[in-house]
Amino acid sequence: MRYENLSKAELTILLTELEANYAEAAGKGLKLDMSRGKPSPEQLDLSNGLFDAGKNYVSEDGTDCRNYGGLTGIMEAQNLFAEFMDVPAENVIINGNSSLTVMYDMISRSMTHGVMENPPWCRLEKIKFLCPVPGYDRHFSITEHFGIELIPVPMTETGPAMDIVEKLVSEDASVKGIWCVPKYSNPQGISYSDETVRRFAALQPAAADFRIYWDNAYSVHHFDEEDHDEILNLFHECEKAGHPDLIYIFCSFSKISFAGASISATIASEANLDFIKRLMVPQTIGPDKLNMLRHIDFFGNMAGVKAHMKKHAAILWPKFALVLDKLAQGIGGLGIGTWITPKGGYFISFEAMPGCAKAIIALCKGAGVTMTDAGATYPYRLDPNDSNIRIAPSFPTADELGQAMDLFVLCVKLASVRKLLADV
Numbered sequence: 001m002r003y004e005n006l007s008k009a010e011l012t013i014l015l016t017e018l019e020a021n022y023a024e025a026a027g028k029g030l031k032l033d034m035s036r037g038k039p040s041p042e043q044l045d046l047s048n049g050l051f052d053a054g055k056n057y058v059s060e061d062g063t064d065c066r067n068y069g070g071l072t073g074i075m076e077a078q079n080l081f082a083e084f085m086d087v088p089a090e091n092v093i094i095n096g097n098s099s100l101t102v103m104y105d106m107i108s109r110s111m112t113h114g115v116m117e118n119p120p121w122c123r124l125e126k127i128k129f130l131c132p133v134p135g136y137d138r139h140f141s142i143t144e145h146f147g148i149e150l151i152p153v154p155m156t157e158t159g160p161a162m163d164i165v166e167k168l169v170s171e172d173a174s175v176k177g178i179w180c181v182p183k184y185s186n187p188q189g190i191s192y193s194d195e196t197v198r199r200f201a202a203l204q205p206a207a208a209d210f211r212i213y214w215d216n217a218y219s220v221h222h223f224d225e226e227d228h229d230e231i232l233n234l235f236h237e238c239e240k241a242g243h244p245d246l247i248y249i250f251c252s253f254s255k256i257s258f259a260g261a262s263i264s265a266t267i268a269s270e271a272n273l274d275f276i277k278r279l280m281v282p283q284t285i286g287p288d289k290l291n292m293l294r295h296i297d298f299f300g301n302m303a304g305v306k307a308h309m310k311k312h313a314a315i316l317w318p319k320f321a322l323v324l325d326k327l328a329q330g331i332g333g334l335g336i337g338t339w340i341t342p343k344g345g346y347f348i349s350f351e352a353m354p355g356c357a358k359a360i361i362a363l364c365k366g367a368g369v370t371m372t373d374a375g376a377t378y379p380y381r382l383d384p385n386d387s388n389i390r391i392a393p394s395f396p397t398a399d400e401l402g403q404a405m406d407l408f409v410l411c412v413k414l415a416s417v418r419k420l421l422a423d424v
């Protein structure tokens with residue numbers, strides 16, 4: 001029975017029942033953290049072989065990886081990432097442990113030195129960035145940190161609303177970029193359709209220094225080998241459309257090997273990379289090549305990576321299935337929330353009734369379960385509908401997850417009934 005169809009008297013009886021259940025749950029003394037979208041220790045254990053890998057410190061071309069140098073990384077790592085992202089190896093730079101750091105650097109350099117021959121952004125009156133919502137909080141934080149105005153663009157089932165993107169990008173020269181997580185997006189798990197990718201490649205920006213920030217963080221992170229998403233390759237689509245300079249692609253092995261201790265890459269056109277490399281020279285003598293060697297030694301090639309990801313999926317999917325099952329059993333058919341079943345990635349995105357997300361998170365916290373803050377998936381942490389909640393199933397154990405989800409379901413019901421009664 002949908003809650004909205006209940007009478008005031010029925011809602012009041014339900015409220016009393018739910019409040020009693022909540023008081024009982026709060027008395028259990030739970031202390032669980034559901035906010036961390038990071039791999040579990042069991043997943044990290046899968047890569048412990050890295051500790052024994054890479055005893056050889058000489059790369060294929062004879063470079064002594066113990067020493068300085070090699071601004072763009074070792075050749076075999078470039079080849080692996082070229083295969084990973086299906087791009088030519090000469091378009092790949094291998095960076096340090098975190099792709100997010102590279103994204104930060106890219107914005108920082110654009111502020112101080114501009115993009116290619118264009119003026120530094122810090123000299124311009126206003127800079128804007130498009131932020132598909134709900135989206136990844138850390139993307140938004142980087143641009144917010146530099147005083148860039150964040151413009152939310154709604155996500156659809158096929159990616160960002162492209163009519164809006166095209167209009168803003170083509171009409172406003174102060175729009176300099178858009179954050180994209182094209183596959184198994186954070187937090188909805190949406191993969192961009194072929195049409196969306198083609199429309200990105202065909203963009204006609206008003207600003208010559210507009211770039212698409214294509215953060216392909218979850219490209220091989222599916223749950224089922226037989227049923228997973230494939231996205232069109234934006235690098236090739238941009239070349240075909242005659243816009244090779246339109247994109248920066250970012251990716252890393254953070255959620256393949258060790259989160260925060262892996263290797264990352266920047267992929268871009270030759271012209272973009274030439275410019276980026278010039279700005280990297282004063283910044284670093286080179287990245288950690290030994291860690292690259294360790295990764296090559298451990299994974300070998302993409303076949304090795306894919307085999308490894310199957311092991312991650314075997315750990316992750318049961319946790320996602322548990323969350324989806326708890327939502328379906330507890331909330332399905334009540335009309336008080338919707339969610340998307342992702343085929344990969346790290347999150348489940350829950351849409352509560354408008355005006356309920358903050359209340360749900362507060363209720364969960366009051367009974368010992370920390371969820372990602374309401375609003376975190378929106379620029380400036382402002383969800384205009386106060387409805388989106390990011391669920392991160394990866395880190396807790398199945399037992400913890402079950403307890404946390406039981407409480408979450410209860411809190412969604414309680415907050416929804418309170419809201420409906422307040423609106424009567």
Ligand code: PLP
Pocket residue numbers: 037097098099100101136181186215217251252253254259260264
């Ligand atoms: N990009 C997205 C979309 C993410 O969700 C995350 C981590 O959650 C990152 C990047 C972090 O990547 P890295 O560890 O390479 O900095």
